[in-house]
Each structure stands twice: as structure tokens, then as C-alpha cells.
Amino acid sequence: MRRSRRALTVSLVGLASVMLLPLSAQADELSRAAMLSYTCAGCHGTGGISPGSIPSIAGKSAESLEKALKEYRDGSRFSTVMGRHVSNYTDEEIQLIAGFFATYCKQTVQSK
Amino acid sequence: MSKFTRRDFMKLAGATSAMGALGFPLGALGKADQGLAKVVIIGGGYGGATCAKYMRKLAPGVHVTLVEQNKNYVTCPFSNKVIGGLIKIEDITHSYDNLAKRYGVSVVHDLATDVDPVKKTVKLKGGKALQYDRLVMSPGVDFVWNAIEGYDAAAAELMPHAWKAGPQTLLLRKQVEAMKDGGTVLICSPDNPYRCPPGPYERASLIANYLKEHKPKSKVVILDRKDKFSKQSLFVGGWEKMYPGMIEWVSKSAGGTIVKVDPKKGVVENDNGFTWEGDVVNVIPPHRAGEIAQRTGLVDDKGWCPVNQTTFESTKHADIYVIGDAAVAGQMPKSGYAAGSEGKVCAAAVVASLAGVKLPEPSYVNTCYSLVGPEYGISVAAVYRITDKGIQSIKGNLGSPKDVDDTFRNMEAVYAQGWYDSTVADMFD
Numbered sequence: 001m002r003r004s005r006r007a008l009t010v011s012l013v014g015l016a017s018v019m020l021l022p023l024s025a026q027a028d029e030l031s032r033a034a035m036l037s038y039t040c041a042g043c044h045g046t047g048g049i050s051p052g053s054i055p056s057i058a059g060k061s062a063e064s065l066e067k068a069l070k071e072y073r074d075g076s077r078f079s080t081v082m083g084r085h086v087s088n089y090t091d092e093e094i095q096l097i098a099g100f101f102a103t104y105c106k107q108t109v110q111s112k
Numbered sequence: 113m114s115k116f117t118r119r120d121f122m123k124l125a126g127a128t129s130a131m132g133a134l135g136f137p138l139g140a141l142g143k144a145d146q147g148l149a150k151v152v153i154i155g156g157g158y159g160g161a162t163c164a165k166y167m168r169k170l171a172p173g174v175h176v177t178l179v180e181q182n183k184n185y186v187t188c189p190f191s192n193k194v195i196g197g198l199i200k201i202e203d204i205t206h207s208y209d210n211l212a213k214r215y216g217v218s219v220v221h222d223l224a225t226d227v228d229p230v231k232k233t234v235k236l237k238g239g240k241a242l243q244y245d246r247l248v249m250s251p252g253v254d255f256v257w258n259a260i261e262g263y264d265a266a267a268a269e270l271m272p273h274a275w276k277a278g279p280q281t282l283l284l285r286k287q288v289e290a291m292k293d294g295g296t297v298l299i300c301s302p303d304n305p306y307r308c309p310p311g312p313y314e315r316a317s318l319i320a321n322y323l324k325e326h327k328p329k330s331k332v333v334i335l336d337r338k339d340k341f342s343k344q345s346l347f348v349g350g351w352e353k354m355y356p357g358m359i360e361w362v363s364k365s366a367g368g369t370i371v372k373v374d375p376k377k378g379v380v381e382n383d384n385g386f387t388w389e390g391d392v393v394n395v396i397p398p399h400r401a402g403e404i405a406q407r408t409g410l411v412d413d414k415g416w417c418p419v420n421q422t423t424f425e426s427t428k429h430a431d432i433y434v435i436g437d438a439a440v441a442g443q444m445p446k447s448g449y450a451a452g453s454e455g456k457v458c459a460a461a462v463v464a465s466l467a468g469v470k471l472p473e474p475s476y477v478n479t480c481y482s483l484v485g486p487e488y489g490i491s492v493a494a495v496y497r498i499t500d501k502g503i504q505s506i507k508g509n510l511g512s513p514k515d516v517d518d519t520f521r522n523m524e525a526v527y528a529q530g531w532y533d534s535t536v537a538d539m540f541d
Binding site: 027028030031032034035036038039041042043044045046050051052053054080081084085087088089 | 169
């Protein structure tokens with residue numbers, strides 16, 4: 001899909017999401033940023049809050065996350081796996097991911 | 113028949129936003145149960161549990177029932193650590209409580225026996241029937257008994273596969289512990305595609321690690337139906353360093369294809385009539401999509417479920433989705449991590465389908481750690497995109513570097529534990 005068409009689809013989906021999905025404090029967004037960022041949770045924990053030895057990434061500034069990811073990608077920051085992983089992402093995707101974790105809070109659905 | 117339309121979904125969204133900033137009280141809506149979309153998920157493993165949780169995160173208005181026959185979940189990942197005597201089975205056993213309490217998933221501990229794709233019902237062994245608007249199947253794999261002559265369910269009690277975690281894991285551990293010093297452990301490794309490509313080689317590694325300390329005259333022989341395997345140079349490099357002379361790998365070309373077993377004698381035979389005798393014999397037989405998927409007519413002639421690889425909707429029946437090991441997911445391997453990744457895409461696709469909106473372009477990832485030793489970790493990482501050829505990796509399967517020091521291997525072993533903790537929390541917490 002061409003970049004401009006994709007961007008248009010994403011913004012239309014975003015608009016539709018606001019109109020159609022219950023966007024209370026508890027519902028996640030259905031967006032390209034979420035689709036990219038959900039995959040990080042397997043290592044970094046749901047919402048970027050990690051229970052174990054892999055660092056948490058939630059709540060860091062978008063600028064610092066974007067910088068870190070780009071430095072992993074170009075090899076100027078040491079990593080065991082992140083360099084390999086981020087080599088797959090474009091600048092645009094890195095920005096979306098960084099923005100997602102900068103604003104995402106751990107959300108739980110309350111149930112009686 | 114449940115008929116949940118896009119109009120109903122919009123009405124629900126309207127009602128929800130009228131509730132204010134705190135959102136709606138789930139309990140009340142659950143009890144009302146009028147026009148709420150119903151999703152049933154069969155299988156509470158890496159695929160199904162992750163899908164259930166993420167679906168509730170994306171659309172708290174959707175009623176999600178997770179059907180899982182076991183009260184607790186025992187992970188295949190790290191089960192090799194139990195077999196190698198490093199941890200206990202309790203350490204890899206997890207509860208479904210938080211899925212219910214925190215995410216409002218309705219967890220039903222029962223076995224799904226039949227699906228009617230037209231009436232959109234799921235029958236349970238206990239007698240109940242569930243109605244669905246959308247069905248997600250994550251049934252894992254089932255073994256093809258007697259594909260290897262003599263290897264059936266009864267044989268697995270003497271020659272364990274331990275390729276579904278739980279009692280089989282403990283059985284294999286007991287056998288390894290009871291083996292005499294100087295004995296031989298045979299591992300019969302399957303042909304592609306199979307669940308967990310590096311699994312047999314991690315198993316050989318951690319069994320060798322145990323034997324090195326407790327039964328140092330013993331050997332591990334891998335009899336392989338393949339001529340190459342996942343992370344091969346990394347494993348072989350590690351074996352030469354840590355277990356020199358202990359692990360022998362017999363490739364397909366060298367006669368590793370086992371076609372017949374005698375479970376009582378501990379003997380296996382290859383396709384040339386050559387035999388090996390093992391004191392402990394681990395047979396990983398051919399497998400295919402879980403039985404419920406086969407019975408519902410979701411499989412192709414190879415026994416796996418073809419799907420739309422953007423949404424995971426079955427190409428055989430509408431409104432049924434298949435994820436995890438059972439699905440044909442392009443270049444993605446059959447792994448727990450991949451199943452979790454697919455579960456998230458599928459959750460988004462189901463929600464988008466119910467809401468009548470377009471699904472944003474998916475992303476898929478597989479990251480897998482293997483332990484060559486307790487402090488020696490290796491990994492592969494791949495990111496995938498949807499293309500006109502299906503799910504394809506962008507840069508291939510990228511493995512750990514070859515020439516690194518012990519510190520690097522130690523770090524990857526520490527991160528392997530972190531990866532395990534995070535994937536489990538991402539499913540259940």
C-alpha cells in the first residue's frame with residue numbers, strides 16, 4: 001500500500017475508532033501504533049511494564065525512546081537482541097512505537 | 113442464533129460513553145447480556161489466552177469466553193529446564209484467575225467437542241453449548257499416532273514425547289533421573305513444520321548439562337529427520353564448549369529418520385533398518401492441528417489450518433479464526449511467542465470485524481530464547497509484514513552473534529528468564 005494511502009487509512013480508522021468503539025479510559029486504541037507496539041509486550045511486558053529482567057519501557061519520553069531505538073538500529077548503543085530487532089523498523093514506525101509507549105498507561109478492565 | 117450487528121455495536125458504544133470517565137460497570141452489562149457481541153475462544157495457551165486478554169483490552173463491550181480444559185496452564189517453554197532438573201514443574205504452571213478478575217474473561221474449564229459453523233455454536237463435553245458471533249480456535253497440535261510404526265498414545269507412556277507440557281514433562285524427567293551412569297538418551301527430532309523448532313536441541317543441551325554433573329559417562333544422541341536445524345551453529349558451538357563429546361547429532365542424510373519403535377525394548381529403527389537402543393527414548397512424533405480444528409473442517413490436506421494471514425480468519429469457514437501452532441501463518445514459526453503475536457492481531461481483527469472498521473496494518477514478531485546451558489543463552493528475532501505472498505519476515509531470522517564472550521551468553525540467559533516472565537505476564541496478568 002502506498003505511504004500516503006496508508007496514512008489516510010490510519011487516520012480514517014482513528015476517526016472511526018473514536019466514533020464506534022467504547023473509548024473509555026479502559027479501552028485500548030485500534031491503531032497502527034498499537035499494532036506495532038503490542039508486539040513489544042512479549043518481552044517488555046504488557047503496556048511496556050516488565051515483570052522481570054527485561055527493562056520496562058512505558059512512560060519514557062517519546063524522544064528518548066526514539067533515540068534509543070535508532071541507536072540500537074545503527075549499532076552505536078550496545079545490545080544483545082535489540083539491534084537485530086530494530087533493524088526491521090522504518091523511522092516512521094520507530095516514531096509511532098516511541099509515541100505509543102510514552103503515553104500508554106497500564107489499563108485494567110475492572111470486573112465485579 | 114446470535115445476531116450482533118454493527119448497529120448494536122454503535123448503540124453499545126453510545127451507552128458506554130454515557131457512563132462517563134470511569135467507563136461502564138462490566139458486571140451490570142454482563143448480566144444484562146443484551147446485544148453484547150459474543151466471542152468464544154477455544155484453547156487457553158499462548159495464542160488463546162493472549163487473544164482473550166487483548167480483545168478485552170481493545171473492546172470491553174465484547175463478551176469473551178475462553179474454553180480451556182485444564183485448570184492451570186503448564187508452559188512448553190522452559191519445560192526443558194524441568195527435564196534438566198533446573199526448576200520444578202510448579203515454576204512453569206500458571207493460573208487463569210487474573211484473566212477472569214482483571215479482564216472479565218469468562219473462563220470455562222471444559223473441553224470443546226463440536227463446532228457448528230452454520231448455527232455458530234460450540235458444544236462442550238460437560239453438556240453446555242455456547243453461542244458465538246465470532247470463534248477463535250487456538251487448539252495447538254495433536255500427534256499423528258502410528259506415523260512412526262509402533263508409536264501411539266500407549267507408547268508415549270514408555271517413550272515420552274513431552275511435547276505437551278505437564279505429566280509427560282515429569283515422566284521424561286523421572287526417566288532421565290533414574291538412568292544409570294553411562295546410559296544413552298535418544299531424542300528423535302521431527303521434520304518441518306513442527307512446534308518449537310529449536311526445542312529438541314535445547315532439550316539435548318539441558319539434559320547434557322544434568323548428565324555432565326550427575327552421570328558424566330552418559331551420552332545424548334539426536335536422531336533427526338532434518339539436515340539442518342534452528343540456531344544450529346550456535347547450538348553446536350555451545351555443545352563443543354560445554355559438553356564436548358557428549359551430544360551426537362545424526363542428520364537425515366546420515367540416517368536419522370526414525371520410522372519404527374519398540375517401546376518395551378527401548379529400540380528405534382531408521383529407514384535403512386539400522387537400530388539404536390536407548391536407556392531413555394524421547395520421540396517427538398509428526399503432528400498437525402489440534403483435533404477440534406480437524407473435526408470442524410478447518411484443515412488442509414497437510415493437517416494445518418489455512419487462514420487469511422492479515423486477520424487469521426479461516427479460509428474454510430467464515431467467522432472462525434485460527435491462531436498459533438494450528439494455523440498456517442506464512443513464514444512465522446510454530447512457537448509460543450508467535451502464537452501470542454498472532455493472538456493480538458487476531459483480537460484486533462475480530463474487534464474491527466464486529467465494529468465494521470478497517471483493521472490497521474498488522475505487525476508480527478517472533479523472538480525466541482534457548483538455553484544451551486543455565487548461564488548460556490541464545491536467541492532469534494524476526495519481524496514480519498503482510499505481503500501478497502502472505503506473512504513474510506523483513507530481514508529473516510536474526511540469531512545471536514557467533515563470536516561473543518561468556519558475558520554476552522550470560523546476559524542472554526538472564527534475558528531468557530525475563531522473556532519467559534514477560535510472555536507469561538502478557539498472557540495471564
